[in-house]
Amino acid sequence: MSIDLTRRRFAGAALLTLALPAAARPAKRGTRIYIGTQGKAIVSARFDSRTGALSALDTVAQVERPTWVLAHPTRPLLYAVSETGAVGASQGKVFGFAVDGTGALRQLASPDSGGAGPTHLALDMASNTLFAAHYSSGHIAALPIGASGAPGAVASIQADTGSGPSPRQKSPHAHGSALHPSGKVLAVADLGADRVFLYAFDRKTRALSPNPTAIEVPAGHGPRHLAFDAAGKFLFLITELVPELRVYRWNGGRPELVETRSTLTAPLEKASGAELRLSEDGRFAYVSNRVEDSIAGYAIAPDGKLREITRVKTDRTPWSFTLAPGGRWLLATNQGAGTVTVHARDPGTGVIAPASQSLAVEKPTSLAFL
Template sequence: MNNNKSGGMMISPRMGVHWCAGLLSMLVLAGPVAAQPCEGTDFYIGTQGSGPGQGIFAARLDERQGILCLVGLAAELERPTWIEAHPTRPLLYAASDDKAANETRGRVLVLRPAGDEGRLTVISSADSGGAGATHLTFDAKGKAIFTANFRSGTAGVLPVASDGTVSAPTSTVQNVGTGPKPRQTSPHAHGVALDAGGKYLFVPDLGADKLFVYRYDAGQGSLVPAAEPSVSLPPGTGPRHVALHPKGRYVYLMSEFSPVIWVYRQDTKTGGLTLLQSIATGTDDEADTIKGAEIAVSTDGRFVYTSTRGEDTIGVYAVRRDGTLQEVQRVPSGGKVPWSFRLHPNGKWLLVANQGSNSVTLFRRNARSGKLEPAGQPLTVNLPTSVAFLAR
């Protein structure tokens, strides 16, 4: 594993002690100090890093101390922007796309832990079903993984074998449409989410200003347009990511160019969507610098979380009985450009990947109120974009 330089001193994860982010900063400012060992849950950080020493990084969350610690480089890869953990196996999946090389096909990589220091080994890879692989999601049992391919505007479904390996897509679908903004000259699939019943795949498309709905046949591994194949959003909205309520009745869409949550009620039989509410996550922005980014629903379905770039905030929203939202908190993300975030599986923590400040920040989460409280010191990682916890 590659070493990290700090103040002319080599800090290696092989030393057997994981160094806390805040204490690493003290090394630079005040010379060598005794570091506290960091023990807790391992997690991984996807990045937009490219070249030697860049890729997926391993880190650790010490829940007792409320701190994050860097373990080191886990796998040297080109732009593993989005990473996703298998729902039941200790395997990590990465959407890898070499933007600089203008590759015509993205890849989905499967990585397995190797050793005690967070290292990962690639055990399988397959075509993502298009160019610019940017987002991944699983079905509930981990037998299929779905891809969003930004540059080609396509979505795909890849079968996952019993050992976790992937093979070529069994089905791909092409979004269609354009919008008025310079980045909307063609369709750009930006996210994928499968509904709770495993029957419908939702694909927000930033270029087409549409949320596409595809019917998924698990037996055939196929995607076809639903009876109502899409819903349109106002021109220049830029749909980005979707989060689904665990009970399968509500769909929450985050748009990028307009930082707004769009709340829909889903017809679970047809996949059809009815708009219930739109709620802004950022202020009006004539300079077009405030943009929506990530959205997620707590596992109990009581709260929705968002990140908004430009204002660099995390929003907390309570879910009413009818699925609509009420804002309860908006806090600074602790860095710049909060690209995405991840709720800890136990619901007690939220980690934010701040791509613009090369930092990952930690928040304590109150399960009753949904509110967040900053914890520890930021973790320094180059161009972080996603976070994932492996299944135990």
């Protein structure tokens, strides 16, 4: 499928919205979005879910390299990593913020993250636990969330092991995690080890067990991010060094490979898989590709098989993207271009439109809707 085909397939009202100039769509009110960056601040804007318009940026917190931000699904709370620290010398940080009615942030706590270079956060509401994956040191840590919403000192920590053939795989690099809906297993994608580690997790004690089992991927592929479907039947994984979307049937905790699909239209030197998201209804999976600078979407069959249904061009280096609540919009953080782009999405077909608007943000890497 060509990238331009999506424009022809996306119909009606959405195209009329995209045709409106940004100046005609002021976003004085709307949902707050928070953007993580490779700089020294978390920035925020308002997003109008009717038109897809974004307001001007505000700086809402001073944090060193807040590359991953995560909003609590039901409370006015925002969490962020500080991707700092050095292996064997110092740790990064996890920041917790309360959000007031204006969208301003009030820092609650900033405990050590449990390793060097925290790069991703995941949340388990049932146990009030944050999981921090550490790219630099290869650690995965569980941090409690207190009654106020503040993150506490690390409750449990484990270290991935292994290496791979790429120069970027000399040691383990935990890049993302996802908890199985049962709450019993935490899957950790490790770029350096070419494995997805499966740690037993105890929701009562927040303990991550040692000696995990693992899913091995082909050498040099570099697992990056992953997600379970809501029923816990399938595990989806994107690899970075060789961009592929891999689907595993969970099968009672013994994952079986269902399908492997390249996320690119054609082989590219130094191509880089980046983000993976599932739609709220579980019918579609989306991935972003750096170097090709695209976002692709796939329909998910009941047996886990994939069918490509959309592909759009983005600005340079789509580090991450997020689906807006309700599924009508997709917002991409394009780190290389220094932009956040807004893409309309048809929730019924899953098709994404080319960008309707672009907002300048210095080195954006992640985005959260509050």
